Amino acid sequence: MQNFFDTKIEFLKGVGPQKAVLLNKELGIFTFGDLVQYYPFRHEDRTKFHTISEANGSMPYIQLKGRIRHYEMQGPPRKRRLKAYLVDETGEIELVWFQGAQWMLKKIQPGVEYVVYGKPNLFGSKLNIAHPEIEIASQQNLEAGYLQPVYSTTELLKRKYLDSKAIAKLQRVLLPEAVKRIKETLPVQIRERYSLMDKNESIAYVHFPETPETLQRAQFRLKFEELFYVQIRLLKLKLARIDKFKGMVFNKAELLNKFYNEHLPFELTNAQKRVIKEIYRDLRSGNQMNRLLQGDVGSGKTIVAFICMLIAIGCDTQGALMAPTEILATQHYHGLKEFADKMGLRIALLTGSTKKSERKIIHEYLRTGELHILVGTHALLEEIVQFKNLGLAIVDEQHRFGVAQRSRLWQKNEGIFPHVLVMTATPIPRTLAMTLYGDLDISTIDELPAGRKPIKTIHRYDANRLKVNSFIKEQIALGRQVYIVYPLIEESEKLDLKDLMDGYESVARAFPDVPLSILHGKMKTEAKEYEMNRFVKGETKIMVATTVIEVGVNVPNASVMIIENAERFGLAQLHQLRGRVGRGADQSYCILISNYKLSQDGRVRLETMVRTNNGFEIADTDLQLRGPGDLMGTQQSGVLDLLIADLGKDGKILQAAREAALAILDDDPTLQKEENANIKYQIASMKKSAINWSRIS
Ligand code: ADP
Ligand code: MG
DSSP: OOOGGGSBGGGSTTTHHHHHHHIIIIIOOOBHHHHHTOOOSEEEEOSOOBOGGGOOTTOOSEEEEEEEEEEEEESOGGGOEEEEEEEETTEEEEEEESSSHHHHHHHOOTTSEEEEEEOEEEETTEEEEESOEEEEOOHHHHHOOOEEEEOOOOHHHHHTTOOHHHHHHHHHHHHHHHHHHOOOOSOHHHHHHTTOOOHHHHHHHHHSOSSHHHHHHHHHHHHHHHHHHHHHHHHHHHHHHHHHOBOOOOOOOHHHHHIIIIIOOSOOOHHHHHHHHHHHHHHHSSBOOEEEEEEOTTSOHHHHHHHHHHHHHTTTOEEEEEOSSHHHHHHHHHHHHHHHHHHTOOEEEEOTTSOHHHHHHHHHHHHHTOOOEEEESGGGGSTTOOOSOEEEEEEESGGGSOHHHHHHHHTTSSSSOOEEEEEESSOOOHHHHHHHTTTSEEEEEOOOOTTOOOOEEEEEEGGGHHHHHHHHHHHHHTTOEEEEEOOOOTTOHHHHHHHHHHHHHHHHHHOTTSOEEEEOTTSOHHHHHHHHHHHHTTSOSEEEEOGGGSSSOOOTTEEEEEETTGGGSOHHHHHHHHTTSOOSSSOOEEEEEEOSOOOHHHHHHHHHHHHOOOHHHHHHHHHHHHOGGGSTTOGGGSTTOOSSOOTTTOHHHHHHHHHHHHHHHHHOTTOOSGGGHHHHHHHHHHHTSSOOGGGGO
16 A cells, blocks of 8 residues: 555645656655655744834844834945834834845835834844835734744745745645654653653644744654664664674783883873773774774874784784875874884885885785785775785774775675774764764773973954064074965865965065975875975975865974964864964964954854864864754765754754663664564664665664
């Protein structure tokens, strides 16, 4: 029998074939089920009227009633706008239309009572509402009082009369039929425990709630359910893996002890010690390790990686480290080589530009086991790269790799998979980590080595450039080096390069006697390396660059990071860039340069950077400002195609949903119990859906 929810949308009364095509194309709505789950993104609160004197700029949408005292067209012919002054007993507010002003002009009648709905904005010292909804007051709109759903639509749909109101109408046709047929998807014990609304009620109320409270409860239920199923599927994957994938047991510590006793270059921080313990526990457990190691820039992940490799090598296996770019792989190689040499271990670097003759030797020594550690780019994934026995695979900056690539690295060994450690310097807020990496265990280095001087971050406006320049001169006179970074505008690489080149010229003019380097993404690898090396060796004092230097570059003598047009960067990126300095003993500085015009978000970003060096705090702010879809690297995950939950805001619900999922699996790992039947059924029916869940394992 055809499932009601699979019915094609064209068969809904009021849709038909032509509108169906539009709904398919523009909103991805193909079936009744899709429409029911096309949730409004907000509701207009028509339950309440405010007086004009109550209105203020920080209010969301509000409803007013009043009469138009006066109206007029203003501005030059091509930028005509209509201004109308709405009054009630308490005051006056300006309504303004920039678009469709002529049309509104015909509609407006002075003296008539209107119901007006919109968002008040403070403009200078005056309040106005731009493009309000306005209707002549009637019995119905004055008294009815309801929460009206607002659906997002597209310009094309609006032109074809499928605006938000039209979609609401379709929902009103469909929902009464749909609600009767909706099956409950959460077991009763969970619904009781978390006081969740029933599924069918929540679907009805999420569209047409009676009160803000019912709306909130309906949303809570649906968010909970959505996050619950994300979590239970991730946790099931993890369980399945523990079951399926036995791990090599690494329990010999001689090499490790030798390194600790003879070559440890500094006292490890407590956080480093803790994560090494967590990892070592995994490596001895007999199960395959899949662990995420998070640590802010400069927190000392390299030595942790090396120590883990020692554990693997001490048990006659090999270690590999894969990084997303050649520059980063090369730096890792040098970092690890320093330790490897002391221990008499053989290490090699394999990237796209490794010479053929060298490659051959590397391939050979890998197979014989004479090579202990291989560092490289995704060149490591090539078929021809075969290990004798890969024990530990480390993947750095995971967000730049597809998750599929991560699993290809595992398959380097026949039979038993190597242990996998994913390292990232992009702090991920807990809520997001639990979803993105719900199948991984997480270790966090949340402490910087002692004696590090915190980077001083300063915000300066363009107008203060001369001051900034003289500061740069002082620092160079002290023997330091400086980065100057220009933003990357993705839409226009040409413009991008132009910004950089203009910048380079003005830097050259301002510092005629200072040797400069330049680095950008359009340069050939050799040219990049040549420039980078000159800077590393101290031959050049200023590095003018785009964000290519963002990842991994390590020049301890560079102590000043200047970021031009800082307002154009995201927080995660600003933080990464800042992490390029503060790597040596000197006091380091990060100077954020912007012009005076800043958006609200832009201002918050710069203030956050000035206030804190803590990557997790920054990541949290970033998540709240931008939402998870924009956070670095999360787009590709597919996990985040959430219909209603918002990881930036729903951290608490996520936490509860995860707890619930854990408790269920703890009690009934294979979901055999009768009471969990609807969970099992739901997971099975979700498997048929578009998201390929194996991608994220
Ligand atoms: P990241 O986590 O960014 O990869 P690195 O591993 O490159 O950090 O470490 C940054 C710097 O700090 C390196 O110069 C490293 O030698 C040093 N370092 C790491 N751990 C410690 C420690 N416990 N005490 C002192 N210095 C340390
Ligand atoms: Mg590093």
